[in-house]
Amino acid sequence: MSRFSSFSKFATPRKPQAVSEVLGRTDAFAALRAGVEQISALERDLAQLLPDYLATNVEPGFIKDGTLTLFAAHSALAARLRQVERRLLDQLQQRGWPVRALTIKVRPRPMAEPPAPKQARMTPAGAAALQALSRTLAPSPLQAALAKMAARHGKPSDEKK
Known part of the structure; x- marks a missing residue:
């Protein structure tokens, strides 16, 4: 009750x-x-x-x-x-x-929330391909950028072993 x-x-x-x-x-x-x-x-x-x-x-x-x-x-x-x-x-x-x-x-309107930054998603195979490509290039800003991108998206499968 x-x-x-x-x-x-x-x-x-x-x-x-x-x-x-x-x-x-x-x-x-x-x-x-x-x-x-x-x-x-x-x-x-x-x-x-x-x-x-x-x-x-x-x-x-x-x-x-x-x-x-x-x-x-x-x-x-x-x-x-x-x-x-x-x-x-x-x-x-x-x-x-x-x-x-x-x-x-x-009368200013409140600022709208900025959109969330895009988060690129890469498969382990894609990260491995970028890592392999960066190894074939001579030291340069491109080579460093590719290596950094590959590292950010996951270690290639051959380094996990």
Whole structure:
């Protein structure tokens, strides 16, 4: 018997609820929901109005006192955004956005993890062939590189004996 069994007769099982339903319950959540919906609509409009390379690297902020803040991923994109600022502002106003000015700021995105370095895999036969080739060459940078590569990928079978 569970140690919580005495409580189970008082608790009713809860049903999953939609986030939109939960956010609409209180005034604070309703304001949050409205802000999220506004940013989502702005993102959709910016995706339609800007070229792809800009739309994927620009994030809208909130509209405050008629000024919309746009965040660019780096300074070169911010400069390009400033070049199309007047046209973008006009198009946003035509779509009904209460915007009188744009502020463009740079908000760098976190660097993505660099891909893991490639790890070459070589069979013992391949390593043995490299070792044999390096023995036939005169001392040179190529000969040293081949010997080092063969050693790194495993000893040839004749040296294991």
